[in-house]
Every structure is written in C-alpha cells, then in structure tokens.
Amino acid sequence: MNIQGQAALVTGAGSGLGEAVARALVAAGARVALLDINEAAARRVADELGASALALRCDIADGACAAGALDAAAAAHGPARILMNIAGVGGAKRVIQRDGSPAPLEDFERTLRINLVGTYNMVRLFAARAAALEGGTDGERGVIVNTASVAAFDGQVGQEAYAASKAGVAGMTLPLARDLAQWGVRVCTIAPGIFATPLLKELPEPVQQSLAQSIPFPKRLGDPAEFASLALHIVTNGHLNGEVIRLDGALRMAPR
Numbered sequence: 001m002n003i004q005g006q007a008a009l010v011t012g013a014g015s016g017l018g019e020a021v022a023r024a025l026v027a028a029g030a031r032v033a034l035l036d037i038n039e040a041a042a043r044r045v046a047d048e049l050g051a052s053a054l055a056l057r058c059d060i061a062d063g064a065c066a067a068g069a070l071d072a073a074a075a076a077h078g079p080a081r082i083l084m085n086i087a088g089v090g091g092a093k094r095v096i097q098r099d100g101s102p103a104p105l106e107d108f109e110r111t112l113r114i115n116l117v118g119t120y121n122m123v124r125l126f127a128a129r130a131a132a133l134e135g136g137t138d139g140e141r142g143v144i145v146n147t148a149s150v151a152a153f154d155g156q157v158g159q160e161a162y163a164a165s166k167a168g169v170a171g172m173t174l175p176l177a178r179d180l181a182q183w184g185v186r187v188c189t190i191a192p193g194i195f196a197t198p199l200l201k202e203l204p205e206p207v208q209q210s211l212a213q214s215i216p217f218p219k220r221l222g223d224p225a226e227f228a229s230l231a232l233h234i235v236t237n238g239h240l241n242g243e244v245i246r247l248d249g250a251l252r253m254a255p256r
Contacts, residue, residue, distance in 0.1 A: 001136065001143055001235050004029035007077040009070065011060050011122060012087030014041025016197035017147070020224035021084050021231050026052045028232060030082065033073035035060070037087070060087050060118035063125075070125055079133055082235055083126040085146045088115045088165075090199070092158035108161040115165035119146055123176060123187070131183035141184040143235045146173065148191040150246060154253040166191070170244045177242030186241040188234045193248025195222035216250040 008025050012018030013034035025032045026049045035058035036042035042055035054076050058069035073080060089111060093103050123144055130142030148170040155163025170189055177187040194200070194211050200221065201208070212220050230247055234240050 001081065001140055001238065003082070003232065003235055005031075006082055007031045007033070007073070007080040008082035008084065009033050009035060009073055009080045009122075009126065010084040010086060011035045011058065011118075013055075014038045014045060016086075016199065017192065017195060017224050017227045018084070018086040019045050020228040021086060022053065023049065024225070024228035024232055025082070025084075026050075031077040033069070033077060033080070035069050035073075035087070058087075060085075060122050061113045063121060066121055067125055070129065074129070079129060080126065081130060081133065081142045083122060083142070083144045084231055085119050085122050085144065087118065088147060090162055092156070092162065093160075094158045095160065108164075111161035112165045112168070115162070116168040119169050120172065127180055127183065127185055130185050131180075135184050138238060139184040140186065140238065142180075142186070144176070144180075144185065144187045145231050145234050146187070146189040148173075148189050148244060150191055150193045150248050150251060150253055152191055153246075156253050157256040173244050174242045181241075186234075186238075188240055188242070189244045190227065190230055190234075191244055191246045191248070192227055193222060193246070193251040195224055195227060197224065214251065214254070215248070218249055222247065222249065 008030045010018050010022045013022040014036035022032050022034050031052050034042040034046050034055045037059050039057035046053040046055035056069045059065040095103050133141045135141050146169050149166040151159050151163045152166035152170045173189040
C-alpha cells in the first residue's frame with residue numbers, strides 16, 4: 001500500500017513508539033489521527049505535526065469511546081486504511097506478594113483488558129469499516145499493525161499479566177490475517193525489545209546502560225524511529241501478512 005494520501009489511525013500516539021509512528025506516517029504523506037487516552041499528550045504531538053494530524057481521546061478498551069474516535073477521524077480525514085495499534089500498559093507484579101498475599105486479580109484483568117481486549121477492539125472496529133472500502137492493488141483495503149513484546153515469548157519474573165496479554169496479541173495475529181483475508185485486510189505484529197521510550201528514560205542512567213548491554217547487537221536501546229520504520233515497511237510491503245516480527249537486536253530476556 002502506498003502511504004501517500006492515506007488516512008491512518010495510531011493508538012498510543014501521545015508518546016513513545018506511537019508518537020514515532022505518527023510522525024513517520026505524516027512525513028510519508030498520510031493524514032493521521034493520533035488516538036490516546038491522554039488527549040493533551042496527543043494534542044501536543046498533533047500541534048507539532050500540523051494540518052495532517054488530528055488528536056482524539058480514545059480509550060481503546062471501551063467500545064463506544066473507540067467507535068466514536070474512529071467516526072471523528074473519518075469525518076476529518078476520510079476512511080482510514082491503516083491502523084497502528086500501539087497503545088498499551090506495562091508493569092510487573094509477583095504472584096505472591098512480600099506479605100504472602102496473592103497478587104490482586106484486578107491488576108491482571110486491567111492489563112489484559114487494555115493490551116489484549118483493547119487491541120482486538122480496535123481491530124474489529126477498523127476492519128469492519130475497511131471492508132466496506134473499494135479494493136486497491138491486489139484488492140487490498142487495509143493494513144493493521146499490532147504491537148506485542150519480546151515478553152510474549154520470554155517474559156520475566158512478575159510479568160505474568162504483561163506477558164500473557166502480549167502473547168495473546170501475538171497469538172491472534174495469524175487467525176486475524178486469515179479471517180480478514182477475504183476482505184483484503186492484512187495483519188502483522190511487531191514484538192519490540194527494549195526501546196528508548198520516555199518511560200524507560202525515567203530509569204537511572206546506570207540501569208539504562210545495563211539494559212543496553214544485555215542486547216547482543218547493537219548494544220544500545222532501540223530507537224523508536226526504528227520501530228516506526230518497520231511499521232511503515234509492513235504497510236508498503238504487500239506480501240507481509242500474518243507475521244509476528246521481533247525487533248530486539250537478538251535479545252532474549254533473562255528470568256529477572
């Protein structure tokens with residue numbers, strides 16, 4: 001798919017990987033709706049990007065809120081053919097707490113609801129709209145890029161909720177691609193390793209350096225622009241479909 005002139009949706013666009021993808025899409029000529037539960041953060045980025053960008057509040061795990069955001073984006077930019085599903089939450093909590101009590105079930109449910117249910121919610125809403133569009137080259141109507149994590153495959157101690165949610169995103173990639181093939185909608189997932197996002201940069205510098213040294217090569221944190229580059233390549237490479245791609249410098253996470 002040629003990105004130039006397309007309408008695109010980016011969740012989690014107010015910071016980090018989502019912001020990098022939104023910036024790359026606008027640079028490539030797309031009209032981009034920046035969707036984030038933190039509308040002020042999305043607006044900051046949109047203001048810098050200019051007329052091709054629109055900031056909208058969106059709770060990806062809320063069906064009505066997400067549908068409203070997609071409707072508002074379509075009214076401003078026309079029907080979207082690109083969905084970048086990047087919003088999510090992290091965190092770690094051991095199953096048995098220091099005081100011997102079990103971890104709160106609510107924490108596990110919240111992580112799965114945002115990362116897994118929220119991702120699926122955006123996919124279903126976007127796909128139904130894209131399926132009604134006229135097909136382009138090869139009958140293609142849309143492209144979805146979801147975000148998992150290397151934790152989906154080698155999650156660390158305390159990452160049960162996060163790893164489970166991201167494994168779910170990875171696991172539904174092929175079924176989604178098969179399901180939506182009849183409508184000309186491709187689906188791929190990126191599983192990033194350790195990236196230099198604002199959240200990670202809040203850690204002490206020695207901790208950041210230690211994390212970077214755990215990566216085989218290159219021995220540095222991933223640049224969000226590298227994530228964005230892969231996301232845009234998936235859009236433009238019409239034969240990429242149903243694939244989960246690790247972007248991690250050959251990192252395999254240790255137990256802790």
